[in-house]
Amino acid sequence: MPYVNHKRERQIAECHYLHGQASAERSAVKRLLLGNEALALGAFAADVTVATGYPGTPSTEIMEYFARYPGVYAEWSPNEKVALEVGIGASLAGARTMVTMKHVGLNVAADPFFAVAYTGVNGGLVIVCADDPSMHSSQGEQDNRNYARFAKVPLLEPSDSQECFDMVGIGLEISETYDTPVLLRTTGRISHAQSLVELDADLLQRQPRSPKERSFVRQPEKYVMLPGNARKRRLVMEERLARLREYAESTPLNQALLQDGKLGIVTDSIAYQYVREVFPEASVLKLGMPYPFPRDLVVRFAAQVETLLVVEELDPYLEEQIRALPDLPPVRIHGKDVIPSVGELSVEVVVAGAVEAGLLPQTATPEPRLLVPMPAPELSLPPRPPVLCAGCPHRATFHTLGRLTVSEPDPGAEGTRARERIIVAGDIGCYTLGALPPLGAMDTCSCMGASIGTALGMEIAGYKGRVVAVIGDGTFYHSGITGLVDVVVSGAATTVIIMDNGTTAMTGGNVNPGTGSTVSGQPARRIELETLCRALGVSDVQVLDAYDLEGIEREIQRTLQTDEPSVLIVRSPCRLQMRTTYESVSWVDPEKCIGCEICLRVGCPALTRSEEKVAILTDLCTACEVCIQVCPHDAISLVQRERTAP
């Protein structure tokens, strides 16, 4: 029987987290906070002294804020798995710990996540994970609530910034009381929305609790998961789940608002906000702690209403558990039959679902104008997707890759050797934008670090000499290294291009092991890419100037023909991180420009069309000289910035 602190259990149950029930000790300042900032402040307020994570939209800002607070340790780890493992160690040593990542990051960290569910914790451990419904900045949408049930870990879901702030602390209490990691799941619309948070004005002046209060206790039967120990812990987990379920039945985290007896809505996370707006009169059961599932509470709620509507984003996570309840009263249930399981919800989507279910009249809704159908766009508007920045050091490489051809190894039917474009196995980062026109130079991109293994697999299956892997420095440290190990030991001849801009740029310029500093701005040892690759057994390692089109093309052509693995490190710092004032800018000589627009094919936002010729937006130009190199008429040159002034 594991240790249970009953006093603490009561404290949690008494914890007031809902609006209007602010606790007295807060000297009541209200601040408009981003959900992610509220999570960071909530962690600090609840004595978190160690936080680790890996940047990823929409979770990144949690660590960026937390790293600014006094007396804490914040770390951008090489990847999510390492982040969670460091977090587990800190927890075992007694520190209250937070680990942050985006939804797909938990796939990377799934191994330690499932393991720590067995061992339990010492200092409280909360894993904060931000889902991205609608894939605003992700390769896929997945519903990480499933991980809670999968790993048998309690789940907390805030619905605004105040709850983000409060739930970190509640999660830590649950973690220590029940000896379990806690999964705190937000979505982009919670992490990236601002709402009011009531907190202590002097919060950042407080002294965090010392981790020494809960020092490490040697318990191999709890912490060493040999099969014999794991079998015992497996039973402990079941017993723990039963007690957590009891807690979920009574905690104010799960709250019923009883109003209308006809319609009852079960909801969680951001969907709660849409529900309150669309159905101001309905009864609402808001699940802030949906796992372990509070079965009795749901049954009691269902008994109060005639129709039950389940409103949740993504999977029918709540709905399936509700429909599986053996003692559910005979109510009509609507859920994913009317609420989509793809993409973000919104007020409009919930209204449409409610109308379809006959719960709202077609015409007389609380906000009638909501039903004005989206007018068909009268104009066909050009899209404005994100682009590589002006001067981006990735541009020259992709411009080259999009045009490189190699000759077919086998002669065609008529004995001719056709030229074929090379295949580019890509990866995840800003540079994935190289897949978009006009560069169009990426053929695969699936998950972090996949490029190298994918290129190797294509080579093994018959595309030797025609495939390159393209991966950023941050992604290489994250999970490209082991792929390169496989290239070396399998005796392949894969060409790997590491686009080294010295930062994890996509998420706003976060440090990585090659940057030379920590998230808190302290100096750090750098892991040098060329040394690392050579140490892994690659002898052909070249460092290239990211703006030298000729050099990049020559080296790629050369390495495609060699019989050994090659690593080309294309290096130049991210222009967004440089904050340089450029003395020179590119300038198009209108006398020489014939308007062929070949330069526009590099896809630079500083290039524009002006009266049948090309002109350069000098505000954006960083004098990278890529357009100068591609112009066949020598019409572009560098000039002093003042000369271009109007």
Add this chain to the structure above:
Amino acid sequence: MKPLNFVLVGVGGQGILLASDVLCQVGLAAGYDVKKTDVHGMAQRGGSVVSHVRMADQVFSPMVALGEADYLLAFEKLEACRWAQFLRPDGCAVVNDEVIPTLAALTASPKRRKAGGPAYPDDDTIVADLEAHTGCLLMVPAGRMAVELGNPRVANVVLLGALSTFLDIPVESWRKALEERVPARFRDVNLRAFEAGRESASDDQPLPF
């Protein structure tokens, strides 16, 4: 208090988030509950950016629903068209009279352009489209005014100045929120940009409501 919904749109890098932050502070000072949500991450790389700001006695959803925006504050003309469907029929659009070409429209092959590909719409088309969505359209040459003020980056605050004339909120609130949000060395130019925006709105435009 009368609930207010704002949608601020433009292109990544135009200072939209600063503008929506200031707007939020103004709402809070007026006693509203306020929520705001923006797009982070990939869309900031020169992509289309939208920020929702909602004010009411109690705000639930942080997102403005389609057809529910009282004000569309557009930092670029094409983006104004793209998001005009958020406007209520009686809503107002304050639009920066400025063009930022899209890469797609620029780099479409000449063949595709002839075939009626995604060209950037001309001025008349844009204005006609916006007028189909609202009877209250204010075009402000905010980009040009910002250059004249000596800093092209303050176009966002020129637009805020124009927007402020539509709202029943003391002008001092706006100035205070601006002063708190912008770095001290840019305070003066931002305050001047705000005043210039207010004047441009009061010149010849009829006020709604």
